Structure formats: C-alpha cells, structure tokens
Amino acid sequence: MDGTAGAIFDDVEIGQDIPTLVKGPMTTAHIMRWSAAMENWHRIHYDWKYATEHDKLPDVMVNGSWKQHVMIQLLSDWVGDTGWAWKVGFQFRGMNVPGDTLTAWGRVTGKQERGAWGVVDLDIGLRDQKGNEGTPGTARVVLPRRGGPPVPYPFDPAVLG
Amino acid sequence: MSEMVPDYITPAVRAVIGAVSPPQLATHPVEPSEIRRFHQAVMDHAPRYWDEAAAARYGGVVAPMGFPVHAHRRAEDQEDPLAAMDRPDFDGVDRALRPGLPEVVVPLKRLMNGGYEYELFRHARPGERIVLRSRYADIYQRNGRTGPIVFVVIEDSYETETGERLLLSVNTMILR
Numbered sequence: 641m642d643g644t645a646g647a648i649f650d651d652v653e654i655g656q657d658i659p660t661l662v663k664g665p666m667t668t669a670h671i672m673r674w675s676a677a678m679e680n681w682h683r684i685h686y687d688w689k690y691a692t693e694h695d696k697l698p699d700v701m702v703n704g705s706w707k708q709h710v711m712i713q714l715l716s717d718w719v720g721d722t723g724w725a726w727k728v729g730f731q732f733r734g735m736n737v738p739g740d741t742l743t744a745w746g747r748v749t750g751k752q753e754r755g756a757w758g759v760v761d762l763d764i765g766l767r768d769q770k771g772n773e774g775t776p777g778t779a780r781v782v783l784p785r786r787g788g789p790p791v792p793y794p795f796d797p798a799v800l801g
Numbered sequence: 802m803s804e805m806v807p808d809y810i811t812p813a814v815r816a817v818i819g820a821v822s823p824p825q826l827a828t829h830p831v832e833p834s835e836i837r838r839f840h841q842a843v844m845d846h847a848p849r850y851w852d853e854a855a856a857a858r859y860g861g862v863v864a865p866m867g868f869p870v871h872a873h874r875r876a877e878d879q880e881d882p883l884a885a886m887d888r889p890d891f892d893g894v895d896r897a898l899r900p901g902l903p904e905v906v907v908p909l910k911r912l913m914n915g916g917y918e919y920e921l922f923r924h925a926r927p928g929e930r931i932v933l934r935s936r937y938a939d940i941y942q943r944n945g946r947t948g949p950i951v952f953v954v955i956e957d958s959y960e961t962e963t964g965e966r967l968l969l970s971v972n973t974m975i976l977r
C-alpha cells in the first residue's frame with residue numbers, strides 16, 4: 641500500500657497501551673545534532689560549565705524542543721498514514737540528561753464514534769530508564785473504522801460533525 | 802515575617818500581554834535537506850518524509866508535523882546571535898521569544914521550556930514558505946520555594962503562504 645496502515649478504531653480498547661517508542665541512550669552528540677539542525681544556541685544544551693554553574697543544572701540538557709517531536713512521533717507511528725494525530729499536549733516537568741534512555745508511551749483513556757470515524761483519547765508520557773515520568777500529557781487522535789473511509793487529509797475537525 | 806518577593810509583572814511587562822506579531826514569513830522555503838536533518842535528528846525514519854510513493858496521501862513527501870515550529874531561522878542580513886556570547890550571563894536565547902514580538906524584560910536569567918499544546922491539521926511540504934503569527938496570551942508570576950517564577954504563554958499559528966492552516970500551538974516558557 642501507499643504509506644503505513646495505522647490503528648483501526650474498532651480494535652482499540654480503553655486501558656490499552658499503544659506501542660512504545662524508545663530513544664537512546666541519549667548522548668551529547670544527539671543533543672548537538674538536534675541543536676545544530678535547529679540552530680538552537682541555548683547554552684544549557686552544549687556548554688557544560690554554563691549549564692552546571694550558571695543554571696545549576698546537573699548536566700547539559702536534552703532539548704524539550706526535541707522531546708516534543710518524540711511525543712508527536714509516538715502518535716504518528718501508531719495512527720500511521722491512515723489516521724490523524726489531532727491534538728497533542730504535554731508539560732516538560734522533568735529534566736533529561738546524556739545517558740538517559742527515553743521511552744514514550746500512551747494509554748487509551750476514551751473512545752467515541754464521530755461521523756464516519758472514531759476519536760480516541762490517550763494519556764501520554766516520556767519515561768527515563770529509572771522510571772521517572774518527565775513529560776506528562778494527553779492526546780486525541782482520529783482513526784478510520786474497519787471498512788470505513790480513511791481520515792480526510794488535510795485534517796479538518798469540522799468533518800467530525 | 803516572609804521576605805518581600807519582587808513583582809516582576811511590571812507595567813512594562815503587562816503592556817506586552819496581548820501583543821501580536823505581524824505575519825512572519827520564514828526566511829526560506831521548506832527544503833528537502835532540512836527535512837532530512839530534522840527527521841534524522843529526531844530519529845523518526847517514516848517514509849512519508851523521503852519516499853514519494855509512501856507519501857501519496859499527502860500529495861508527495863512532507864516535513865515532520867512539528868517542523869514549522871523551527872522554520873523561522875536567522876535571515877542572511879540579521880545580526881549574529883553568537884556575537885553576544887562573550888557576555889557571561891547571555892544564555893543564547895533572545896528574550897523576544899518569537900520573531901515580531903517585543904522582549905519580555907524581567908531580571909530572571911534562567912529560561913526553561915514548560916510545554917506545548919498542539920492542534921495539528923496538515924504537514925508542510927518542500928517549497929512552501931511558512932507564515933507564523935504569534936501572541937503573548939498571558940504573562941504571570943508564581944512564587945515558588947526557590948523564588949519567583951514568571952510564565953510566558955505564547956499562542957502561535959502556522960500557515961502556508963496561501964493561508965492553509967498547518968498547526969496551532971500554545972507554548973509556555975518559564976523564567977526563573
């Protein structure tokens with residue numbers, strides 16, 4: 641097929657865990673690659689002396705701007721090219737440093753039929769190797785129903801009625 | 802007696818709440834190699850970013866959904882942000898937190914990203930120039946155990962040049 645077939649609404653159950661997405665172990669090279677690609681000059685990402693002495697941080701920081709795209713990828717991997725990750729929100733409450741391995745996760749908290757499609761709500765998060773939850777959030781995705789039409793693209797919430 | 806906590810939400814700070822940027826056109830169109838650097842740095846290798854056949858749903862290859870958030874880069878004739886790096890207190894980030902918005906002037910030196918709320922509609926595509934409109938939705942202070950913390954809430958709207966919406970964002974930046 642063209643693209644990747646994602647989750648089908650009929651198969652989703654409340655309480656279900658979606659496939660996790662693992663990144664890492666993160667290194668200073670991963671942080672540098674992202675910062676350079678984004679032209680992000682915030683010193684806490686590459687200047688250890690500044691991060692630890694001026695900002696009193698434990699080490700240089702894994703970018704929140706990078707973690708946000710991991711959260712989006714968690715959802716886009718699950719809905720594939722047949723559904724749509726409509727809403728994604730999260731707070732950066734925990735810090736991540738080189739050496740961390742990060743696991744993005746999602747758990748279904750609700751589902752409802754809307755028009756020809758289905759809307760699914762999730763709790764989402766990003767957990768480090770010690771089990772610390774640093775990025776709590778929620779998401780809402782739109783999925784096709786079995787045998788039903790694909791989710792229209794570009795996505796317009798008005799189609800849900 | 803508790804110590805007096807300074808109020809950083811001065812009339813000058815209050816005056817920028819609600820400030821709206823003029824539409825900001827990205828310096829360059831979305832470029833395939835920028836898409837590549839982005840998805841490789843995120844380690845997201847979905848074929849929709851590089852394989853035309855796999856991207857048929859989107860009318861061709863697309864940028865990762867969050868790409869527009871980073872599309873507004875330094876223009877060729879803009880001042881070098883690294884020119885201020887000899888200031889020991891400069892952390893590398895302009896306190897005008899978006900292009901076209903005024904600076905939030907508070908004497909707090911540590912800046913952290915508090916999080917995002919996104920609503921997503923459409924991927925940007927190579928060749929498109931992204932238009933950003935931003936607004937300081939709120940700026941407020943909370944006094945924590947470690948001292949005062951100022952929250953800057955920024956609403957961003959990203960569109961194509963022809964007015965097709967890409968995504969909406971609410972970003973909270975934290976100064977402490």
